[in-house]
Amino acid sequence: MKPFQYTRLSTEDLSLGTTLRDSTILAGGTNLVDLMKYGVEEPDSLADIGKLPYAQIEESDKGLLLGALVTNADTAYHAAVKSTYPVLNKAILAAASSQLRNRATNGGNLLQRTRCYYFYDTTMPCNKREPGTGCAAIKGFNRIHAILGTSASCIATHPSDMCVALAALEAKVHVLRKGETIVIPFDQLHRLPGDQPEKDHNLEPGDLITHIQLPAEGFSEHFEYLKIRDRESYAFALVSVAACLKVSQGKIADIRVALGGVAHKPWKLKEVEKDFFGKEASTENFQSLAEQLIQGAQGFGTNDFKISLVKGAIVRALNNALNPS
Template identity: 55%
Template sequence: MRPFSFTKAGDKATAIKVISEAEEGKFIAGGTNLLDLMKFDIMHPGHLVDITGVAVKNIEALEDGGLRLGALVSNADTAYHKEVEERYPLLSHAILAGASPQLRNKATDGGNLLQRTRCYYFYDPATPCNKREPGTGCSAINGYNRWHAIFGASEECIATHPSDMCVALAALEAKVQVTGPDGDRTIPFEDFHRLPGNTPEKDSNLYEDEMITAIDLPPKGFSENFTYIKNRDRASYSFALVSVAVGLDIKEGKIKEVRIALGGVAHKPWRNKEAEALLEDKKATKENFETVADAIVSEAKAYKYNEFKIELARRSIVRALMQAAKTEE
């Protein structure tokens, strides 16, 4: 780990001012990903700004009937919060599918959004990686790419986003509240993370001198018909090969609204709204679910070692929809 300076901010204004003036400055809260990246010499910020005393640590109701998750609420406290469990069980289940109990106790909701890919080439300084060092190349494209993207990749990067929580937030259509030198702004969740394009080093549309203050959940939580499926190499403490978050609104035997988000398959949580629309006003049948699954995976592109992900995704989508709709085989 390289030397760095440190400031414990006493208020948001101070935190923003210090980060704006610092060379290679980074905010730190739980640090469950950032500290690992510093130890492996993948990231080497010159200055850390501790925001544990200034960001929001509460979960509170919103005027529109939604729920606000403070950026510093731990993943564990979010997953086990009574209102989250009752109104947004999809989010609770997704969080509990990730990491380990120890990490969930330390990791923050804001930090979860900012965790970086677990691509093994990104973590290996001996190999070229455009995400780590722009312009050096992507070792995964012609390398061992079993974990890598089948949607939205580019010739610059085929890494995947690692979060489980973010897959559920994408399905719920949450909003991210941020603040910076130019004031506060709201980022719709679908616009928060980026596809790699020609700038794979940029994971999100958050500016370098902005901090996440909260995550807003909408009033609708799909508490009656939901599911989160995670396919992985082992039963715990493993990142998704393919995960699926589903929320359905079913009235009088027909689907009125559907949300399907995939994890482990792209540089960001992946949705295909056009494919989702194929289920609107349709019955919750396996045949209809197979139609939408086929539409989603029709855009998939596999690499040498991850072709299995396409069929795994198709079957997982169907299974997740059937579980959410409580439909028998």
């Protein structure tokens, strides 16, 4: 591993305007340290944010504010998350292992990097790791790769489970940028690869995620997080679906569907969801929504199976949400 400088930031550092621009932020380290060991990331300087005051969950009439430094485990087991946002509880608990969830933070989960095998293998071409070298996955083994929103430069997926639930809930992300807090709607945090796959998200160097804001509506009555993977535990999603419904007299009053494992960001199309408001909450309509949501999906060989898999998973997740067991 390349030698690096290490600084533990204090609240005074932030109020004095210490810039994070030239450092890489270290939170739980469960992804970043692996990447450093593999030589995928070689930062000169690490800024450890572990002692900053973002390790609380605060309740308000606008919803719940999750500190960026709260661990994934403490978030999942928080009473208000369990009762009001069960889709988030279920998504977090479907991820990684209990040891990892005890260490991994919310901010780090949002910005964890893809699990594309070629990204981790520094002997292989990868436009995300080394722009301009090509993409080994497009004609390689791409079982875990994307089928939606891909580009000729990159077909990687975003690996997070938590983010799929946050996309469905339409959370917001609070970011400290040059001493000011800005608020970013969740669907604008991550980006599609386009011709700049090295950029996973729309944050700027030096930006610090401080909180995740959950809206008041948590869909506690009708929800599902369905994760399909090669092993029943301790495996990333091949495809996943966060489904949230509000139903009134058998009709859809609100519907949210976000997909994981299929794109460079959680995949959600508000315009498609809106088309189903007022329609009957039925398997037929769920099938039609699934078709529209994945329109244009394209496989790359070993991941072709994901197209029919995700279609079935959407319908199953919505039916499970409609008829909770």
